[in-house]
Amino acid sequence: MEPRLAYExxxxxxxxxxxxxxxxxxxxxxxxxxxxxxxxxxxRRMAELYGLSRGTVSQVYDMLRAEGYVEAEQGSGTYAxxxxxxxxxxxxxxxxxxxxxxRSCGSDWFKRLEAASPAALxxxxxSLEAAAQRFASGRTDFRLFPAGEWKQALYAAVRQSLExxxxxxxxxxxxxxxxxxxxxxxxxxxxxxxxxxDPANIVVTSGSKxxxxxxxxxxxxxxxxxxxxxxxxxGIREAALAAGAEVLGAKIDELGIxxxxxxxxxxxxxxxxxxxxGAVLPASRRAELLAWAERRGxxxxxxxxxxxxxxxxxxxxxxxxxxxxxxxxYLGSFSRTMYSGLxxxxxxxxxxxxxxxxxxxxxxxxx
Numbered sequence: 001m002e003p004r005l006a007y008e009x010x011x012x013x014x015x016x017x018x019x020x021x022x023x024x025x026x027x028x029x030x031x032x033x034x035x036x037x038x039x040x041x042x043x044r045r046m047a048e049l050y051g052l053s054r055g056t057v058s059q060v061y062d063m064l065r066a067e068g069y070v071e072a073e074q075g076s077g078t079y080a081x082x083x084x085x086x087x088x089x090x091x092x093x094x095x096x097x098x099x100x101x102x103r104s105c106g107s108d109w110f111k112r113l114e115a116a117s118p119a120a121l122x123x124x125x126x127s128l129e130a131a132a133q134r135f136a137s138g139r140t141d142f143r144l145f146p147a148g149e150w151k152q153a154l155y156a157a158v159r160q161s162l163e164x165x166x167x168x169x170x171x172x173x174x175x176x177x178x179x180x181x182x183x184x185x186x187x188x189x190x191x192x193x194x195x196x197x198d199p200a201n202i203v204v205t206s207g208s209k210x211x212x213x214x215x216x217x218x219x220x221x222x223x224x225x226x227x228x229x230x231x232x233x234x235g236i237r238e239a240a241l242a243a244g245a246e247v248l249g250a251k252i253d254e255l256g257i258x259x260x261x262x263x264x265x266x267x268x269x270x271x272x273x274x275x276x277x278g279a280v281l282p283a284s285r286r287a288e289l290l291a292w293a294e295r296r297g298x299x300x301x302x303x304x305x306x307x308x309x310x311x312x313x314x315x316x317x318x319x320x321x322x323x324x325x326x327x328x329x330y331l332g333s334f335s336r337t338m339y340s341g342l343x344x345x346x347x348x349x350x351x352x353x354x355x356x357x358x359x360x361x362x363x364x365x366x367x
Contacts, residue, residue, distance in 0.1 A: 002041055002045070002049065003025070003028045003034050003040070003041075004028075004033070005021070005024035005025060005027075005028055005050075007020050007021055007024045010023055010024055017050075017052055017056060018056050018059060018060060021050060021052065021056070021057065022060045022063055022064070025040075025064060025069075026064065026069060029069050029080050030069075034080040035080060036080055036081060036082060037079055037080065038079060038080045039077050039078070039079050040078045040079065040080065042077060042078075043057040043061065065078070068081060068082070069082050070082075108222075108244075109242060109244075112241055112242045112243075113238070113241075113242040115241070116238040116240075116241035145338070174358070175203075175358045175359075175361050175362035175365065176200075176203045176204065176358050176361075177202070177203065177204025177205075178204065179199065181204055181344075182202040182346075183199045185197075185199070185202055185204075185332075185346055186198065186202060189332075189348070193304075193318050193321065194317055194318070194321040195321050195330060195348065197330075197348045200351075200354070201349055201351060201354055202346055202347070202348055203346060203347045203349065203354060203357050203358060203361065204344065204346050205344075205345045205346060205347065205361065206343045206344070206345065207335055207343045207345040208303065208305060208331045208332065208333040208346075209239070209345070210345065211331050211345050211347040212235060212268070212301065212303070212331065213239040213242070214361055214364075215301060215329060215347065215349075216239045216240055216242075216243045216245065217239075217243050217360060218353075218356050218357060218360050219266055219353075220243050220244075220245045221243070221244060221245075222243075222245075223244065223246060224244075224245055224265070224266075225245065225246050225248055225263060225264035225265070226240045226245040226247055226248065226264060226266050226267070226268075227247075227248045227250050227262045227264045227266070227268070228240065228247060228250065228268045229249075229250050229252055229256075229257050229268070229269065229270065229275070230249030230250060230251070230252060231252065231276060231277070232249075232252075232268070232275060233268075233270065233275045233276075233303065233305070236268045236303070240268075248262055248264060250267070252274060252277060253279075254277075255279055255281060255282055255285065256270075256271060256274040256277075256279040256280065256281035256285065257269055257271070257274065257281060257289070259285055259292055260292075261292065261295075262296075264298065265296060265297065265298045265299070266298060266299050267289075267292075267293075267298065267299075267300055267301070268300075268301040268303060269289060269300055269302055269303070269319070270302075270303050270304075271286055271289075271302065271318070272318060273305075273306060275303075275305065283317075286322060287322070289319065290319070290322060290323060290325070290328075293325075293328075294325050294327060299327055299328070299353075300328045301329050302319045302320055302328050302329065302330050303331045304318055304331065304332050305331075305333060305336070306336050320348060326350040329347055329348065329350075329353065330348040331345065331347050331348075332345065332346050332348075333345040333346075
């Protein structure tokens with residue numbers, strides 16, 4: 001492959017032909033334009049490209065070889081030998097944004113997000129995978145996943161979808177998610193969790209954390225009070241602080257969250273298995289939470305993050321199944337029963353909230 005060099009520009013700056021070729025080739029190799037191991041044009045071809053003598057090109061190649069930028073193999077050619085990404089002397093690892101306020105630039109939302117989870121931000125030397133391994137919780141053991149059956153189901157679904165034409169380039173899907181998937185989730189909730197949800201009130205999201213973030217961005221503003229369990233799921237706290245909320249920590253004991261008359265209009269709870277203690281909230285306290293929500297005109301975000309898991313018997317009754325006033329937004333996910341990389345979650349919300357949630361989701365994921 002013939003590299004594109006800044007040879008003419010360097011000539012115009014007053015460099016000699018040999019110097020212009022040397023500097024432009026060196027820059028090309030340093031910047032990764034000619035990867036390590038990539039063959040450079042022959043001296044004859046390089047001379048033809050830039051109107052030089054072969055002797056001049058040979059001198060330039062010898063200079064680059066002496067400095068370790070290229071290697072020559074007898075009878076084979078000249079090859080780039082510099083691993084791109086190694087820092088040149090005096091070169092900084094990260095270019096600073098231009099301007100005197102470079103370090104402080106950014107929106108208030110991003111500053112709140114960054115402050116909410118400083119420990120979750122990887123160091124510059126960390127890989128993204130290493131950072132994820134260090135801070136992630138609740139990873140599933142994919143060795144237990146029925147991969148064969150899953151592939152068969154995927155193939156069957158693809159075949160069925162190809163039997164009918166896509167409408168408007170596939171835009172028959174609404175921001176709320178696939179109608180078939182929402183109907184399946186409604187049937188699952190009715191059978192397994194005792195929740196009678198209309199598919200129209202289900203919004204599919206990219207995992208339960210996206211649902212939490214969208215709900216908090218939709219329902220709460222800067223300075224407003226938000227209740228969550230202490231200790232509790234860090235993702236909830238992060239989303240609340242990023243939204244600008246004032247977080248009130250609710251007390252946790254051996255039974256789970258201790259209800260109180262919080263001065264707030266929104267609370268997040270994990271009644272079926274408190275995170276991280278594992279406590280299961282008794283029915284009496286669940287009733288107290290619902291009474292608080294009705295008295296305050298508040299909403300409860302029920303994060304049922306792993307309600308499907310149990311050793312014996314049926315799982316506990318969700319708070320949503322007890323809700324007769326439309327005060328509970330139920331959040332579920334398939335990240336644990338399937339696998340975390342699937343990234344499918346959902347929210348069961350009152351009709352008035354569904355439209356707002358769909359509007360917020362469609363802003364990030366236009367359809």
